[in-house]
Amino acid sequence: MVDLRAAGGPGESADTAAPVKGRGVRGGRFANVLIVVGATILTVVTLAAIFAPLLANWGPEEIDPAANLAAPGGSHLLGTDSNGMDIWSRLLYAGRLDLGIAVAAVALAVVVGTIVGLVAGYLGGWVDDVLMRLVDIFQAFPTFILALAVAALLGNGTVNLIITIALVNAPAYARLVRAEARSVRELPFIDASVTSGSSTFGVLWRHVLPNSLTPVRVIAPLNCGWAMLTLAGLSFLGLGVSIPTAEWGAMISLGNPDVVAGRWWTSVPPGLFLLICVLGFSLLGEGLQERADAKRR
Amino acid sequence: MRILRFVGRRLLQLIPVLLGVVVLTFLLVRVLPGDPIRTILGPNATEEDAAAARERFGLDQPMWKQFLDYLGGLVTGDFGTSIQSGGSVTAEVAVRIGPTLELVVFSVSLALVVAVVLGIWSARRADRVGDHSIRIFALIGNSMPEFWLGLVLILVGYSVLGWFPAPSGRVDPDTNLTPITGADLVDAVLTANWPAFGSAAAHLALPVATLAIVIVAPLLRSVRASALEVLHSEAYVAAGAHGLRPRTLLRGYLTRATMVRVPSLAALVFGTAIGSTVLVEYVYSWQGFGQWALRGLLYRDYPVVQASVVIIALAYVLVFLIADVVHAILDPRVKI
Numbered sequence: 001m002v003d004l005r006a007a008g009g010p011g012e013s014a015d016t017a018a019p020v021k022g023r024g025v026r027g028g029r030f031a032n033v034l035i036v037v038g039a040t041i042l043t044v045v046t047l048a049a050i051f052a053p054l055l056a057n058w059g060p061e062e063i064d065p066a067a068n069l070a071a072p073g074g075s076h077l078l079g080t081d082s083n084g085m086d087i088w089s090r091l092l093y094a095g096r097l098d099l100g101i102a103v104a105a106v107a108l109a110v111v112v113g114t115i116v117g118l119v120a121g122y123l124g125g126w127v128d129d130v131l132m133r134l135v136d137i138f139q140a141f142p143t144f145i146l147a148l149a150v151a152a153l154l155g156n157g158t159v160n161l162i163i164t165i166a167l168v169n170a171p172a173y174a175r176l177v178r179a180e181a182r183s184v185r186e187l188p189f190i191d192a193s194v195t196s197g198s199s200t201f202g203v204l205w206r207h208v209l210p211n212s213l214t215p216v217r218v219i220a221p222l223n224c225g226w227a228m229l230t231l232a233g234l235s236f237l238g239l240g241v242s243i244p245t246a247e248w249g250a251m252i253s254l255g256n257p258d259v260v261a262g263r264w265w266t267s268v269p270p271g272l273f274l275l276i277c278v279l280g281f282s283l284l285g286e287g288l289q290e291r292a293d294a295k296r297r
Numbered sequence: 298m299r300i301l302r303f304v305g306r307r308l309l310q311l312i313p314v315l316l317g318v319v320v321l322t323f324l325l326v327r328v329l330p331g332d333p334i335r336t337i338l339g340p341n342a343t344e345e346d347a348a349a350a351r352e353r354f355g356l357d358q359p360m361w362k363q364f365l366d367y368l369g370g371l372v373t374g375d376f377g378t379s380i381q382s383g384g385s386v387t388a389e390v391a392v393r394i395g396p397t398l399e400l401v402v403f404s405v406s407l408a409l410v411v412a413v414v415l416g417i418w419s420a421r422r423a424d425r426v427g428d429h430s431i432r433i434f435a436l437i438g439n440s441m442p443e444f445w446l447g448l449v450l451i452l453v454g455y456s457v458l459g460w461f462p463a464p465s466g467r468v469d470p471d472t473n474l475t476p477i478t479g480a481d482l483v484d485a486v487l488t489a490n491w492p493a494f495g496s497a498a499a500h501l502a503l504p505v506a507t508l509a510i511v512i513v514a515p516l517l518r519s520v521r522a523s524a525l526e527v528l529h530s531e532a533y534v535a536a537g538a539h540g541l542r543p544r545t546l547l548r549g550y551l552t553r554a555t556m557v558r559v560p561s562l563a564a565l566v567f568g569t570a571i572g573s574t575v576l577v578e579y580v581y582s583w584q585g586f587g588q589w590a591l592r593g594l595l596y597r598d599y600p601v602v603q604a605s606v607v608i609i610a611l612a613y614v615l616v617f618l619i620a621d622v623v624h625a626i627l628d629p630r631v632k633i
Contacts, residue, residue: 030424030429133313133314133317134317136314136317137314137317137318137321140314140315140318140610140613140614141318141606141609141610141613142568142569142571142572142609142613143568143572144569144571144572144573144575144576145571145572145575145609148572148575148591148594149322149594149602149606152594152595152597153325153326153329153331153594154329155330155331225440229440229442232442232444233442233443233444233576236442236444236576236579237575237576237579237591238595239595249442249444252442252444252445252448255448256448256580259448259451259452259456260451260455260456260463260464261456262452262456262457264452267445267448268445268448268449268452270445271442271445271446271448271449274442274445275437275440275441275442275445278440278441278442279436279437279440281440282436282439282440283436286436
């Protein structure tokens with residue numbers, strides 16, 4: 001029960017798995033276009049976030065007392081919000097937090113999920129049963145709902161957000177890696193390694209782990225995009241970063257009341273930045289997936 | 298008969314998972330910091346007031362006693378008393394679930410129809426311009442924050458164009474709609490209240506559009522993938538080689554075979570929809586289940602949190618079960 005948005009959907013691979021003459025080349029070229037565009041978007045956004053102090057003319061939480069809800073123009077490129085903070089500057093600084101939390105959370109989820117999946121898949125027996133029942137409980141919820149509950153219970157803060165998003169995503173990785181580890185376990189070279197006296201840890205680390213990571217590599221970038229959406233969603237509901245930290249979801253939330261009054265600049269630009277950034281991850285993930293499918297053929 | 302056995306076996310497998318959910322939420326909500334009593338009493342309450350309130354909600358009992366009481370209530374469908382409102386949680390759920398179901402059912406149905414039509418159209422033009430634009434559209438939809446999309450639709454549909462009502466409330470109160478199910482559109486039909494029907498439909502349009510756009514993107518990708526799979530299958534190629542008419546091919550061989558995948562996709566999408574509904578309800582001030590559960594979580598209202606978590610988990614796993622059964626009925630190849 002993986003979230004469809006998170007994992008790119010089942011049967012995606014069916015697309016290029018079918019043996020059709022001539023499609024390989026064109027499909028491959030499309031995959032390369034996707035990867036290049038995705039990587040470009042992500043590079044630009046990352047650079048903008050890193051060099052935010054050079055590109056922004058205001059601080060991320062600096063208040064301009066003379067300009068409250070000022071329309072775009074003048075010294076405020078994209079106007080100001082209801083606190084008198086500059087939207088354009090906050091947009092740039094927010095990228096640091098959004099990208100940082102999303103990537104850190106997915107990295108943590110991959111590590112934890114992989115360890116659980118490896119141990120469960122390789123050892124089998126009661127260890128497998130116990131771990132997988134736990135995974136079942138986690139996956140009895142739509143992922144965003146689970147994130148909502150965990151975030152509400154843990155409370156605000158960057159570290160808690162990373163833990164929340166990692167915890168919600170880890171079960172999917174555990175399941176993926178477990179399936180791979182189970183099939184790798186049956187291969188003759190594992191038997192050979194065990195017979196020649198390798199320890200369980202040695203076999204897991206040197207042989208099973210590297211051979212079980214293929215699906216993880218494809219899913220992880222897609223998952224980063226999803227993590228950003230989750231983070232922004234939590235912040236939008238007031239369960240993410242604390243106000244007035246510059247974060248895209250929190251900025252959209254702050255601009256929420258302005259929308260009814262027709263003031264677009266407080267909430268539309270942060271959402272657009274978020275969309276473009278997530279799209280970068282999606283394009284990259286889609287391209288990697290298509291390429292992986294083409295190779296398997 | 299085999300189907301019944303299959304359903305029975307799956308239901309049995311659900312019991313440990315749901316029991317785990319019940320135990321975990323019960324424990325986590327109490328172990329982690331946050332006190333519902335303090336939030337309802339305010340900062341000026343004395344220690345005696347707090348103790349009295351705790352006793353009223355049975356929170357002074359030992360943990361195991363509280364848990365047994367909770368389990369006993371669950372069996373009879375009683376979720377306890379809300380600490381925040383003092384009302385029966387079961388009654389509050391009954392009021393809140395109609396508006397949310399209305400939103401989710403309309404959006405998921407709309408998204409399914411659009412996804413099947415566009416997905417098959419796209420697959421038949423694989424790797425051509427039309428196909429690529431649909432795929433890009435799906436990728437963009439898949440990357441869009443639903444709450445932001447909701448705000449953009451409000452900005453355009455209400456603030457700028459003024460075509461849709463303000464994002465507050467679900468029906469114009471002047472239409473005097475009698476609530477029956479809680480789903481306003483259905484209530485309007487049941488009571489033959491046509492002004493209310495129009496008002497409810499107008500209020501429903503933007504939230505449904507928001508949710509449907511977000512859901513349609515991942516669905517579209519999956520439908521396209523499975524349609525491509527069918528197009529390249531031996532059965533389809535053979536049928537084409539026999540010289541069947543294009544219409545027969547499209548309807549009987551492509552659409553039907555692709556539709557087999559739809560139930561399981563709908564189940565997956567249902568989960569995405571529940572998550573997104575919380576955000577969409579918040580944006581449109583839609584007084585549904587999601588808003589209620591969210592407030593319960595924020596105020597650490599134990600009975601409300603427990604009830605909403607258990608109900609969502611139950612609904613989610615049951616939808617998957619139903620999808621599997623429908624799939625088994627549609628597809629004779631499935632062995633159950």
